[in-house]
Amino acid sequence: MNHFKEKAMKCVFLIAACTSVLAVFLICAFLFANGVPAIGKIGPLKFLLGTKWKPSNDIFGILPMIVASIYVTAGAILLGVPIALFTSVFMARYCPKKIYRPLKSGIELMAGVPSIVYGFFGLILIVPLIRQIFGGTGTSMLAACVLLGMMILPTIIGVTESAIRSVPESYYEGSLALGATKERSIFFVMLPAAKSGILAAVVLGIGRGIGETMAGGCVAGNQPRMPQGILKGVRTMTANIVTEMGYATGLHREALIATAVVLFIFILIINLSLSLLNRRAEHAN
Numbered sequence: 407m408n409h410f411k412e413k414a415m416k417c418v419f420l421i422a423a424c425t426s427v428l429a430v431f432l433i434c435a436f437l438f439a440n441g442v443p444a445i446g447k448i449g450p451l452k453f454l455l456g457t458k459w460k461p462s463n464d465i466f467g468i469l470p471m472i473v474a475s476i477y478v479t480a481g482a483i484l485l486g487v488p489i490a491l492f493t494s495v496f497m498a499r500y501c502p503k504k505i506y507r508p509l510k511s512g513i514e515l516m517a518g519v520p521s522i523v524y525g526f527f528g529l530i531l532i533v534p535l536i537r538q539i540f541g542g543t544g545t546s547m548l549a550a551c552v553l554l555g556m557m558i559l560p561t562i563i564g565v566t567e568s569a570i571r572s573v574p575e576s577y578y579e580g581s582l583a584l585g586a587t588k589e590r591s592i593f594f595v596m597l598p599a600a601k602s603g604i605l606a607a608v609v610l611g612i613g614r615g616i617g618e619t620m621a622g623g624c625v626a627g628n629q630p631r632m633p634q635g636i637l638k639g640v641r642t643m644t645a646n647i648v649t650e651m652g653y654a655t656g657l658h659r660e661a662l663i664a665t666a667v668v669l670f671i672f673i674l675i676i677n678l679s680l681s682l683l684n685r686r687a688e689h690a691n
Contacts, residue, residue, distance in 0.1 A: 434670070441667035444660030453664065459630040461650070466661040468668065470632045474547070474640035475672075477633055478622060479615040481551030482558055487608055489555075490562035491597075497563070498570040499592055517560035525624030528553040533625055536637070543627070546637045550626035554618055558611035565610060569603020570596055602684050609680040613673055619644040643669050 445453050448466050456467015493513075501509065532552055537544030573596050581591035597604065627639015628649065641649075647662050647669075654662055 437663065437667050437670055440660060441664035444657065444664040445667070447657060448661060448664075453661070454668070457632055459646070461654070461658040461661070464657060466657075468643065468646070468661075468665055470630055471641055471643045471646050471665065472668065474626070474633055475616055475642040475644070475669075478547060478550045478554060478626065478640065478642055479612055481547065481636075482554035482615045483608065483612060485551060485555035486558045486611060487562060490559050490607070490611070491566060491604070493559070494563050494566035494570060495592060495597075498567050499588075499596075513560050513563055516556075517564070521557070521618060521621040522624075524553060524557055524621040528621060528625040540637050542637050543639070545625055545627040545639055547626065547633060547640050548636045550622045550640070550642075551636075553621050553625055554615045557618060557621060558614050561614050562607040562611045565607035566600075566604050569600040569607065572603065573599045605683050606680060609676055609683075612676055616642075616672060616676075617644060617669070618642075619648050623648065 453466055453468060454472070455469050456465065457469050458465050458467050459470065497506065497509065528549060532549050533544035535544075536542075536546060536549050540548075577595050577599055578591050581595040582588070586594070622642050623645035626642065626645065628641050628645060629639035630641045630646065633640050643665050647665055651659070651662050
């Protein structure tokens with residue numbers, strides 16, 4: 407009887423794994439089957455390096471959206487990673503037990519908040535604040551960077567804290583025994599030992615930032631042009647897709663799917679980079 411149950415569960419797990427792989431394959435097949443022909447019709451250079459997006463004139467250049475996505479994601483990482491790193495260190499090494507659970511619950515709750523709620527928060531608080539301090543409309547690249555920097559915090563904090571806790575306590579105790587201070591032991595011994603996990607957290611944050619749609623679209627200004635400054639409006643690739651897919655037809659619709667192909671390749675490159683970094687870290691150790 408136990409042998410039969412074991413065989414049955416193996417079949418269930420195999421079916422679940424095959425279903426996951428099949429779902430990913432179908433998504434890839436749909437994207438490339440519909441997007442690659444559109445890139446061929448428009449022209450790879452015109453599509454990837456074109457600076458004008460005018461669907462009514464059959465002009466489809468996504469370079470402004472690519473550059474905007476990179477800038478917004480880079481800004482979010484620059485703002486979010488230091489805060490997330492220090493928060494992770496506090497929670498792993500300094501946080502009193504009385505406030506650890508409420509703080510951990512709050513961070514996990516941030517991860518569960520819908521992106522559109524973040525978008526409303528940005529429109530109500532961040533955009534008016536930027537308008538008051540710097541002038542202009544407030545809907546800008548800076549607003550998108552600040553908002554996405556907040557959104558990636560729970561992802562980076564959770565993975566980084568786990569990475570720090572996975573480092574053997576003997577590393578920390580040995581550093582203290584050699585005369586190092588508590589802070590020096592953490593930042594020069596514990597964090598380097600956890601660097602593979604921290605890199606994984608940063609890459610996950612990049613993936614979350616570059617793939618975010620609604621929140622960034624609410625506060626970034628939604629202007630399909632080359633970025634002209636941190637206080638000017640931009641449009642990311644994801645915002646471009648969600649803004650125009652509802653009414654797009656023909657080549658316009660295919661161009662939006664091709665934009666999704668470019669975004670998919672970006673995410674794939676990020677994941678491959680993470681794998682290479684982890685392999686190098688393992689070989690170095």
